[in-house]
Amino acid sequence: MMLPSSSDLHGNERFDLTIRGGRIVTDGRVVEGDLGVRNGCIAAIGGSLPPGKRDIDATGRWVLPGGIDSHCHVEQRSGMGMMCADDFYSATVSAAFGGTTTIVPFAAQHRGMSIPEVLADYSQRAAEKAVIDYGFHLILANPDEQALGVDLPQAIRDGINSIKVYMTYDKMKLDDYQLLDVMALARQEQALVMIHAESNDMIRWIAQRLIERKLTAPKYHSVAHDPLAETEAAYRAIALAQLVDTPVLLVHVAGRDTIEVIRQARQLGANVLAESCPQYMFLKAEDMDRPGLEGSMFCCSPPARDEASQEAVWQGLIDGTLSTYSSDHAPYRFDESGKLPNGDATTFKEMANGVPGIELRLPLLFSEGFLKGRMDIHQFVALASTNHAQLYGMSPRKGAIVLGADADIAIWNAERETTVTASMLHDNTGYTPYEGRTIRGWPEVVISRGRVVVENDQLQVERGSGQFLRRGAPALQGHLPQRAVERPQGRVLKALIGLDKEGQ
The missing domain is CATH 3.20.20.140 (Metal-dependent hydrolases)
Structure with missing residues (x-):
């Protein structure tokens, strides 16, 4: 899937959401600045973006x-x-x-x-x-x-x-x-x-x-x-x-x-x-x-x-x-x-x-x-996102903060300390094996396709508002080792099961 260019996305239309002043992790870099969201996608990354219909202050936070x-x-x-x-x-x-x-x-x-x-x-x-x-x-x-x-x-x-x-x-x-x-x-x-x-x-x-x-x-x-x-x-x-x-x-x-x-x-x-x-x-x-x-x-x-x-x-x-x-x-x-x-x-x-x-x-x-x-x-x-998207055919739509990708974003407060209890969690299990553990850092605002899903420790969306992802072929390049040798039995097997057309 090809993503649109910056010029396709920026335009003059107002952003639906602007995230301001965060430490944005994008394309192997950390960018101090703003992130603009339009129509559920990441439309701009840079400094001093125009106001959005809604702005979120991410100063001092990680935008991941x-x-x-x-x-x-x-x-x-x-x-x-x-x-x-x-x-x-x-x-x-x-x-x-x-x-x-x-x-x-x-x-x-x-x-x-x-x-x-x-x-x-x-x-x-x-x-x-x-x-x-x-x-x-x-x-x-x-x-x-x-x-x-x-x-x-x-x-x-x-x-x-x-x-x-x-x-x-x-x-x-x-x-x-x-x-x-x-x-x-x-x-x-x-x-x-x-x-x-x-x-x-x-x-x-x-x-x-x-x-x-x-x-x-x-x-x-x-x-x-x-x-x-x-x-x-x-x-x-x-x-x-x-x-x-x-x-x-x-x-x-x-x-x-x-x-x-x-x-x-x-x-x-x-x-x-x-x-x-x-x-x-x-x-x-x-x-x-x-x-x-x-x-x-x-x-x-x-x-x-x-x-x-x-x-x-x-x-x-x-x-x-x-x-x-x-x-x-x-x-x-x-x-x-x-x-x-x-x-x-x-x-x-x-x-x-x-x-x-x-x-x-x-x-x-x-x-x-x-x-x-x-x-x-x-x-x-x-480990949290990008590799999953690539291995399971969701990239480049998911897994990275890049222009044109879905605006799936978590804004992390690295200073927040949380002592884990089962009662603070939102699953239905009734216990957690991590009871009593102190964790530093927490995602305080969570955004899916430009929709604010979690904010102020409250759910902001309705049940059934998620979407099914039709995934493509895995993108395995860079995740698999460089092949050391071509095994003769591999060539024979590929011919037997009709996967190797060479020589036919």
Whole structure:
């Protein structure tokens, strides 16, 4: 998508909104000045712009692109049958209060469901409730002939250009043969495959032996999901992707050894991308070792690890081994609707996996990453927004403050200190794993397509005012390593599946 030039946008027409005197992060630079918005788009960036129909004083504030959360679970039923605590209204409101202006949650196919019915269902619910813009990834659990031959290609053409697959969970996982089928189709249709990489058999084998010994407390979730289960599956996923020569993105990477596998694979030229999440930077396995079943509030898959893995995640985000930083917001209440389906008798195998985090994702990174000097403001913006837009086909409309892009903006007060409590947040989970943590920096004004969504700690827009994003092909240049060698087997495979026309 081509954006208009400055001369096309500036004109003599009055701005709908002018943001004045902020530190604007744009195009790898920090510009002290004003930003003009017209018709929902960024129309001018510079000093002393004319007054708008409304002016916002951003003196002393950071003016940043609105965040993009490209991995969150909203109004979704899990493979075990539990419904998330958040619907598209509460989730998008919570996201907006945390500086996020676009989310890409999952439309989850379960076995026996057709892709068109899944997408129609999620689309209707989001259209009625979302207050910010949204797209969808498709979770694919049934890659049969109809799905691969008709429904999935059509979904990609309709702007849902990312597919999530599981290597674990009995009711969701695909075997290696099915994974290769999905990867080959994604390569042909220019879609991105997202992979939950954990070895199902490793986890199942350990879990069975724990249950037999009546070791059922939440802390044993971490024991069952041994770090090797993630590392082995990541290695296998990368090898499968190399066979069909297609890029893949490993989601919610948790462990130090897994990050090293990804780093080495990229150094060898493998087309692998990866993300991580706040729970792997701020939580640890020991958080699950709490009285009774309280530890279940910290259970997610993969589980949080130890301090060495936390540091490895930070380093991976800083050096580019990990390309995106998402919430993996998977909110389940601490009751029989979510974490405790069997009440006090619930075992670690039965509790819903996932933690909330959609509102705190960016404040945590701003406070502990940027303000504490682990990364500069440009790295923060890339991890919070720009990389998501590029990898998932939303750029240049989303993810950056540039002329002609949607006016998705968060104005951050770097001096504001907030002590986190569940009661201050806007999701429906009822608890937060970050209770009591002090965060410095907060997005005080949040703007989506030129609409002020959050201001003065109040929601300013109506439910259903968000828009569906029809996404294009991923823009992967600069995110994938320079290919080291052209593997002969890659050429053979491309010819076999009709993707290489050379010599025909």
